[in-house]
Amino acid sequence: xxxxxxxxxxxxxxSAAQAAAILAITRNGxxxxxxxxxxxxxxxxxxxxxxxxxxxxxxxxxxxxxRSGPLLDAMEINRRYLNLLPxxxxxxxFRVTAGIPSSAEPxxxxxxxxxxxxxxxxxxxxxxACALMYxxxxxxxxxSKANALVADLAKCQQPNGYLGAxxxxxxxxxxxxxxxxAPFYTYHKIMAGHLDMYVHCGNKQGLKTSEQMADWADxxxxxxxxxEFQRILxxxxxxxxxxxxxxxxxxxxxxxxxxxxxxGKKSFFDxxxxxxxxxxxxxxxxxxxxxxxxxxGYELSDDATYHTISDYFLHEVIDEHxxxxxxxxxxxxxxxxxxxANQLGPAxxxxxxxxxxxxxxxxxxxxxxxxxxxxxxxRLLFNVRLGTQDKDGMLMYYVSxxxxxxxxxxxPFESFWCCTGTGVEEYSKANDAIYSHDADSLYVxxxxxxxxxxxxxxxxxxxxxxxxxxxxxTLTLNPQKPTEMALKIRIPxxxxxxxxxxxxxxxxxxxxxxxxxxxxxxRWVKGDKVEVSLPMSLxxxxxxxxxxxxxxxxxxxxxxxxxxxxxxxxxxxYGPNGPRGRDMKxxxxxxxxxxxxxxxxxxxxxxxxxxKFRTIGQPEGxxxxxxxxxxxxxxxxxxxxxRKTV
Numbered sequence: 001x002x003x004x005x006x007x008x009x010x011x012x013x014x015s016a017a018q019a020a021a022i023l024a025i026t027r028n029g030x031x032x033x034x035x036x037x038x039x040x041x042x043x044x045x046x047x048x049x050x051x052x053x054x055x056x057x058x059x060x061x062x063x064x065x066x067r068s069g070p071l072l073d074a075m076e077i078n079r080r081y082l083n084l085l086p087x088x089x090x091x092x093x094f095r096v097t098a099g100i101p102s103s104a105e106p107x108x109x110x111x112x113x114x115x116x117x118x119x120x121x122x123x124x125x126x127x128x129a130c131a132l133m134y135x136x137x138x139x140x141x142x143x144s145k146a147n148a149l150v151a152d153l154a155k156c157q158q159p160n161g162y163l164g165a166x167x168x169x170x171x172x173x174x175x176x177x178x179x180x181x182a183p184f185y186t187y188h189k190i191m192a193g194h195l196d197m198y199v200h201c202g203n204k205q206g207l208k209t210s211e212q213m214a215d216w217a218d219x220x221x222x223x224x225x226x227x228e229f230q231r232i233l234x235x236x237x238x239x240x241x242x243x244x245x246x247x248x249x250x251x252x253x254x255x256x257x258x259x260x261x262x263x264g265k266k267s268f269f270d271x272x273x274x275x276x277x278x279x280x281x282x283x284x285x286x287x288x289x290x291x292x293x294x295x296x297g298y299e300l301s302d303d304a305t306y307h308t309i310s311d312y313f314l315h316e317v318i319d320e321h322x323x324x325x326x327x328x329x330x331x332x333x334x335x336x337x338x339x340x341a342n343q344l345g346p347a348x349x350x351x352x353x354x355x356x357x358x359x360x361x362x363x364x365x366x367x368x369x370x371x372x373x374x375x376x377x378x379r380l381l382f383n384v385r386l387g388t389q390d391k392d393g394m395l396m397y398y399v400s401x402x403x404x405x406x407x408x409x410x411x412p413f414e415s416f417w418c419c420t421g422t423g424v425e426e427y428s429k430a431n432d433a434i435y436s437h438d439a440d441s442l443y444v445x446x447x448x449x450x451x452x453x454x455x456x457x458x459x460x461x462x463x464x465x466x467x468x469x470x471x472x473x474t475l476t477l478n479p480q481k482p483t484e485m486a487l488k489i490r491i492p493x494x495x496x497x498x499x500x501x502x503x504x505x506x507x508x509x510x511x512x513x514x515x516x517x518x519x520x521x522x523r524w525v526k527g528d529k530v531e532v533s534l535p536m537s538l539x540x541x542x543x544x545x546x547x548x549x550x551x552x553x554x555x556x557x558x559x560x561x562x563x564x565x566x567x568x569x570x571x572x573x574y575g576p577n578g579p580r581g582r583d584m585k586x587x588x589x590x591x592x593x594x595x596x597x598x599x600x601x602x603x604x605x606x607x608x609x610x611x612k613f614r615t616i617g618q619p620e621g622x623x624x625x626x627x628x629x630x631x632x633x634x635x636x637x638x639x640x641x642x643r644k645t646v
Contacts (some may be wrong), residue, residue: 049249051302054366056436056443059452061135064431067449069466070628071430074389075136078427081393082129082142084412090122091152093165098156108414111165116181117418119165123153124189125421131193131200132428143201150197150206153190157209161216163190171220174235185238187217188289189421192243195250207250214247218259226262233265236286241293245300260297265290272309277316280336284329285418288356295363307367314364317357318376324541324551324637325558325627326379327399329353341546344638347578348401354384355422362433365445369436372515374445375493375556377433381446382468383558385426387628388419395423397577399627403636404563404587405579408572417577435461441486443517447473447534457483459524468536468557468626469610475530482525488517489532494555500533538600538613540641548641549589550599552613552624559603559613559624560635561590573632590636592618593644602641 066072088104093113095102110117130146133139157163164170164187173180191213197206217240221229244260247253268287271278279287291313298306320337321328327349328334335343358380365373387407388396394409397419410420435452436443442454447467453460458480465473477487491499491512499512503520512518520530536555543549552559567584592602592615603624606612613624627637 049252050299052299052367056366056369056438056441058362058366058433058436059454061132061429061431062138063453063455064434065137065451066431067451067462067464069449070386071448074386074427075133075430077389077391077393078129078424079133079137079139079142081412082126082133082424082428083145084393085126087145087149087152089413090126090149091156092122093118094123094153094156094163097165097167098158100156107416109410109416110418110420111416116166116170116183117186120186120189120418121416121421123149123163123165124186124191124193125425127193127206128189128196129421129424129428131196132425135200136429136431146197146201147203150194150203150209153194154205154209157212158216160219161212161214163209163213174232175223177231180235182236182238184217184240185236187213188238188240188243191247192239195243195246198250210243210247211251214244214256214259218255221259221262229262230266233263236283237263239289239293241290242296245293245296249296249300257300260293263290263293264297269294269305269309272313273305275308275312277320277337279316279321279334282334283332284334285332285350285352285356288353288360292356292360292363295360299363310360311364311367314357314360314373320544322376323349323401323543324379324553325349325383325399326357326376327354327384328357330401338544340543341549344401344403344549346400346402346405346581347398349384349399351384351388351396351399351419352422354380355419355426358385358426365433366436369438369443369517371445371490371517372493374433374490375515378446378492378556379558382556383627387626387630389423389427390631393424393427394574395420398579400579401637402579402581403589403638404634405581406568406573406634407631408576408579409574410577411574414575415577419577434463441488441519444473444475444487444489446490447532457485459483459485468555471536471555472531472533474532477524477528477530478526479524480526482523484521484523486519486521487524487530488519489530491516491518492534492556494536494539494553495534496537498533498535500531502531504529505531538603538605540598540600543638548597549638550641551637552599552603552639554605554611554613554626557611557626557628558637560627560630560637561639562623562625562630563587563590563634563636565633568632568634587634587636589638589640590622591640591642593642595644597641597643599639599641 089107092102092104092106106113111122127146130142134143162168170180170183174183191210194206194210197203241260241263244256248256291310294306295310297303317328321334329350330343330345330348332350358377361373361377384399390409396407396409397417434446434448434450436445447465449465450463460478462476463473467473491514493515496514501508501518508520510518539553541551541553592599594601602615603613604616606614611626615622
């Protein structure tokens, strides 16, 4: 292996939209590279081991800082929760498994001593979240805490490379096709957490631990022929494909590519490669990470089959398996294409699915610069990510779509679901994907208060907005010297009229069609101000198989009908991974009547109030607010719409 020292952490950061900076970045004296120009093998004009150049690169999170707004609030709440969890409790079950004495109190939930997924959060998601938070904020105290955890976990690693909070015998059960709960799923999380600590925090021990874990997995897999290993892959294995490709991207060791390809589940990949939707009946979040692995495989090998799998899957899920919110799955599974009317359950929209669909979207957007992908990303961000965290950082498992149900949250030390793990990662990278660039253009993908530093262009950009409470944004560009550049601003699908863009107070005569990037090409000077007005309006989102069942939306926001708090207690809201209401009064889907058959025609903005809505012209009035703002009350996203005869 070539010694890349600080400068080897490379574009596998694409999975966190870090794949932009062609330079080494120094933060508080620690040098680390994000797509650095290195003395390493190159091909196809790529950097390092990457074979596919992205059309647009997202900026490293080190170059984007959040300003006042809901996403900064969410990140800070998440940072407090990460600091709340003691290292001794995080490492406890790893020590027990390794035979190292530990007097710490074990966690509960999915980290409990009797849970077969124990270790997935404590040694995996948690490290990834801390690493991402450091990249986002430069929090040295949190980086030190995570570094100490990496050191503690290294003491628990076996001489053969195995590291886990459960014994290796779990893999004997997997080998013998005995019941076992997804050991490679957890193994992947631990490998990825350590690799993230190397990439974002410069922790060499993290890379060593991850490599040794991969070597153990490689040796374990060698005992099986191809048919036998495909049978092993019937049990959920998380993102093993992705993390192995990412490890290759860092080390250049071909054996990790070979093993990554072995973790390709043919019964899932083969139909996708033929652009066939066989998703019905599959466990959704078992399979989305596999497609992210295919995306990395494409980027590292230029394998057209991997590209087809990734691109087709993303668009098929968006078009045929997605609710108005952008979320997918019901009871953690998929239905037949386009069949959603009977999928509005209490366990709809697993939050992990949204996390991973956003992750996959960042890859495909990088390849294409397609603004429609960011339209979808925005829906997920403001409807299924925001609003799934409470004021103390507790996170949700499901976003229920059953009318009259409510949001439920975990507890600090007794939950640790898969969605707790992806949630703490998501809120650690809330500055992700706001901006991207090519050689000559700056893309504004999202309307989030933030500040961008682009040292290659000697340019900074400040975005000031209270979106979505403000219907637009203001960008101030500050180049060190006059700079020729195209500024490309996404015009969302929902911005259908009266979009106005001004530069220094002068209205620009440029194209602003929905789902495009409006382009302003000029010589920018310090202090140039771009004002973007994006008026929102009410519109409806019907289910594909029953157009009389609709969600009312305002801009990108799904509106939730407020249905009261009857029967709700703290115990019903905190602790269960989803709402349990069989013993409660069942509330029917709310109904509205309209002459045009649209739910939005029966809704209006409450005069003088921001993002408050009410029904009009109905026998019984109801109030609505954006789903992301709704917390401790019952609600319905969907309405039954009856056509009113004149």
